[in-house]
Amino acid sequence: MMRTEVVITIVAMAVATFFTRFTSPAILGGAGISPRLKRFLKHVPTAILTALIAPTLFAPHGYIEFSTGNSYLIAGTIAALLAYFRQPPLVTMGGGMATMLAIRSFGI
């Protein structure tokens, strides 16, 4: 059921991934972090969430598409509006995915 070389590759991926997750908290103590660095780190969550989605929404096919023909941008706008008006995450995600399905199914 499992091939040795595939399992070894998966273990290597797991080690590489765990290294990226464990390293910072393992070597950085809270006391050793300067106020200036803390001020920078505070913004990492917002920055990383944005960086993970912005290209998918604005350039889903590898080039910038700022038009009504970009279904990702339309569904993303709907989801963002729902979240902005303080809808729960389920409504935000459901609304976004339903919009995407509607565009794909009916070509709205």
Next chain:
Amino acid sequence: MKTKEFFEGIKDTLPIMVGVFPFGLAYGIVAQSIGLTPGETLLMSLLVFAGAAQFISLPMFAEGAGMAMIALTALLINLRHLLMGMSLAPYMNGLSLPQKALLTFGMADETYAVTISRAQAIGYSAAYQLGSNVTGYVTWALSTAGGILLGSRISDPLSWGLDFAMPATFLALLIPRLTDKLNILVCLVAAGVSIIAAVAIPGKWYIIIACLSAAVAGGILEGSENDEN
């Protein structure tokens, strides 16, 4: 072990899993289609527990890429964890090394966002983080298993609009954070830089580049605001 906070972590993470489940399904289905066995497919979800890296490894397995190349790609895609870990590190200061190891193993994009948002709002809790991580891990394992079972019955799950599950999830996590001018500016910088870098630079470097420049911009802007006061 604070049971109440553990369950709070589960409760806050569960809604987000609606966006993760389809991705786990898709991973399971695609992994079958490129010839990984069910055991290998599930093993990767259990050991690696990182959606983006797992997805990108699949075409590489299909092409017969070497172990070093696949592991190095996983490393590069997951470099953002270094930054995420840095921002969590001050909160985890009081924990032992094994506790840190256990909790960082489960630090995915979603569980990290839930955990750090709670830490910044009302304080860090290791039990809360564990609850969030367990929810993410179980969801990822179950959805992978579901994808394996569905197997070849669904040819391309991503064409169903399921590929939008991930952006929708991150939007649900991001928008509530944009409560002040500074956070909005950080978001705008990250958006601009990531889009330009994603178009101009091959690979996944845009994530790190945009995160670094936006967080630095946020730190500098905040510093100059403080100086004025």
